[in-house]
Amino acid sequence: MPSQLYALCDCNNFFVACERLRHKELAGKPAVVLSSNDGCIVARSEEVKKLGIKMGTPYFSVERLLAYHKVEVFSGDLVWYKEVSNRVMTELARFTDRIEIYSIDEAFLNLAIASIRDKTAYARTIRGAIRDRVGVPISIGVARTKTLAKLAADRAKHDVSGEGVFNLEEYPDLDALLANTPVQEIWGIGRKSAQALARFGVKTALDFCRCDDLWIRKHFTVRGLMTAWELRGQPTGAFGEETEEPEKRKSIQVMRSFGNPAYDFEELAEPVMHFVVSAARKLRNQGSRAGSLCVYIRTSHFAKNRYANTDTVALKTPAANDTELLHHALEALKRIYRPGFAYRKAGVVLSRLCDDASLQTSLFDIDDTETNGNAVKKIASAKRARALKTIDALNRELHGPKILPAALFDSPKKRQDWKPKREHEHTQKPDTN
DNA sequence: TCTGGGGTCCTAGGACCC
DNA sequence: TCTGGGGTCCTAGGACCC
Numbered sequence: 001m002p003s004q005l006y007a008l009c010d011c012n013n014f015f016v017a018c019e020r021l022r023h024k025e026l027a028g029k030p031a032v033v034l035s036s037n038d039g040c041i042v043a044r045s046e047e048v049k050k051l052g053i054k055m056g057t058p059y060f061s062v063e064r065l066l067a068y069h070k071v072e073v074f075s076g077d078l079v080w081y082k083e084v085s086n087r088v089m090t091e092l093a094r095f096t097d098r099i100e101i102y103s104i105d106e107a108f109l110n111l112a113i114a115s116i117r118d119k120t121a122y123a124r125t126i127r128g129a130i131r132d133r134v135g136v137p138i139s140i141g142v143a144r145t146k147t148l149a150k151l152a153a154d155r156a157k158h159d160v161s162g163e164g165v166f167n168l169e170e171y172p173d174l175d176a177l178l179a180n181t182p183v184q185e186i187w188g189i190g191r192k193s194a195q196a197l198a199r200f201g202v203k204t205a206l207d208f209c210r211c212d213d214l215w216i217r218k219h220f221t222v223r224g225l226m227t228a229w230e231l232r233g234q235p236t237g238a239f240g241e242e243t244e245e246p247e248k249r250k251s252i253q254v255m256r257s258f259g260n261p262a263y264d265f266e267e268l269a270e271p272v273m274h275f276v277v278s279a280a281r282k283l284r285n286q287g288s289r290a291g292s293l294c295v296y297i298r299t300s301h302f303a304k305n306r307y308a309n310t311d312t313v314a315l316k317t318p319a320a321n322d323t324e325l326l327h328h329a330l331e332a333l334k335r336i337y338r339p340g341f342a343y344r345k346a347g348v349v350l351s352r353l354c355d356d357a358s359l360q361t362s363l364f365d366i367d368d369t370e371t372n373g374n375a376v377k378k379i380a381s382a383k384r385a386r387a388l389k390t391i392d393a394l395n396r397e398l399h400g401p402k403i404l405p406a407a408l409f410d411s412p413k414k415r416q417d418w419k420p421k422r423e424h425e426h427t428q429k430p431d432t433n
Numbered sequence: 434t435c436t437g438g439g440g441t442c443c444t445a446g447g448a449c450c451c
Numbered sequence: 452t453c454t455g456g457g458g459t460c461c462t463a464g465g466a467c468c469c
Contacts, residue, residue, distance in 0.1 A: 034437090035436090035437035035438075036437050036438065037435095037436090037437070038435085038437095039435080039436055039437050040436060040437055042437070042469090056436085056437085057436085058435075058436035059435075059436080060434080060435040060436075061435085061436080063435090076437090078438095102468090102469085103468080103469050104469075105469080106469080187467095187468080188467070188468080189467090190466060190467050190468080191466090191467090192465085192466060192467085193466075193467085221442095221443060221444070221466095222442095222443075223442075223443070223466090223467085249439095249440075250440085250441075250442095251439090251440075251441085252439090252440090253438080253439060253440075254438090254439085255437090255438065255439080256437085256438080257436085257437065257438090292462090300435095300436080301436075302435095302436070310463095312462085312463085314462095345437095347438090347439095352461095352462095420437090421435090438469100439468105439469095440467105440468080440469090441466105441467085441468080442465105442466090442467085442468105443464105443465085443466085443467105444463105444464090444465085444466105445462105445463095445464095445465105446461105446462095446463095447460105447461090447462090447463105448459100448460085448461085448462105449458100449459085449460085449461105450457100450458085450459085450460105451456100451457090451458085
């Protein structure tokens with residue numbers, strides 16, 4: 001047994017599977033799930049894949065084709081998908097001592113456990129358990145590195161006879177498999193790198209494996225090099241060490257495309273303020289403060305009259321309260337706003353995050369917005385922090401932002417029609433599980 | 434008419450210092 | 452006024468992922 005062995009468990013057509021869980025009548029019928037604002041297709045049932053519709057296709061461009069084939073269309077519901085994801089991950093965790101949740105629908109399981117003798121049979125057991133107890137189909141790839149496990153899981157998905165499990169350790173000819181894998185299908189090699197590699201005549205995973213280490217390092221950075229080692233069967237990272245505590249985010253962003261474009265400053269300020277409040281809440285939930293705030297606005301990529309800009313504010317003292325972050329965001333927005341454009345998207349990024357508890361506040365840098373700090377303000381600031389905690393707790397209990405800063409109600413042109421489109425909501429059946 | 438959102442990591446290059 | 456190199460730290464931007 002190799003010293004490391006991974007099982008990558010990957011849910012099939014995950015968002016569609018989630019919709020089928022609560023709409024039983026959808027079984028065997030074609031369905032797609034749309035991204036925010038009903039923009040792109042982000043999940044397709046097998047029937048839809050056979051129609052040749054690609055991941056990320058703009059919905060408007062295939063709307064009639066989908067209607068013709070009587071495809072069910074859903075506006076995405078991330079809250080529900082996360083709930084199903086939790087069920088899957090909880091069940092998967094029962095089968096291993098170490099699990100690394102990689103995305104909403106994927107996890108790496110440690111399989112280098114001596115008592116598990118037949119790894120392939122074990123993977124089939126896992127797959128059956130998720131299907132029976134959660135109701136979601138998954139594919140499992142087994143290999144000695146994560147990159148190879150990803151490749152194996154891909155095979156598992158397309159291999160009809162293998163019961164959704166592909167164990168690379170038992171595969172007789174790895175070179176042949178790599179020679180049949182286009183370089184762009186490798187985990188970590190994206191469009192740009194694939195184009196660059198093609199110019200050097202590197203077309204398959206096997207070609208890439210056989211490249212010189214220094215050459216790879218030079219042209220594709222250390223990450224490219226790690227990928228090459230992993231393809232050769234040499235693991236480059238240990239298993240995710242601490243699994244008990246979820247890692248804190250290093251940056252927090254909230255960005256949305258608008259259902260309808262915004263033109264004047266007030267129209268744009270309204271969504272931006274909502275994004276700030278939402279990001280700040282996430283920030284406080286993980287016990288952090290932000291040292292930097294970035295505001296981002298742009299027209300459609302496809303508009304004739306295009307404009308995009310960002311403004312980043314470095315905060316002298318990291319902040320986590322709505323008032324202060326809103327103040328900086330609006331100042332930033334003023335600097336980049338230009339009249340005469342149809343704005344389609346805006347966003348807020350909080351970065352340079354630090355631990356709230358570890359922060360040492362001096363008397364003189366209480367608040368970035370107040371230059372002549374004094375003890376009274378410090379007390380006010382502490383009170384405000386307590387009030388925010390209460391509001392955050394209430395909002396959690398009420399399952400959504402029911403209590404918002406007054407600034408959000410002051411806007412003279414409150415329209416709300418920037419909110420993303422959701423024209424494919426289906427009446428939700430109560431969850432029977 | 435209509436093209437997602439939220440992350441991570443790496444690197445180059447500028448600012449600053451000695 | 453002209454002359455240097457090398458280190459560190461930070462940030463913007465790119466590439467990638469799902």
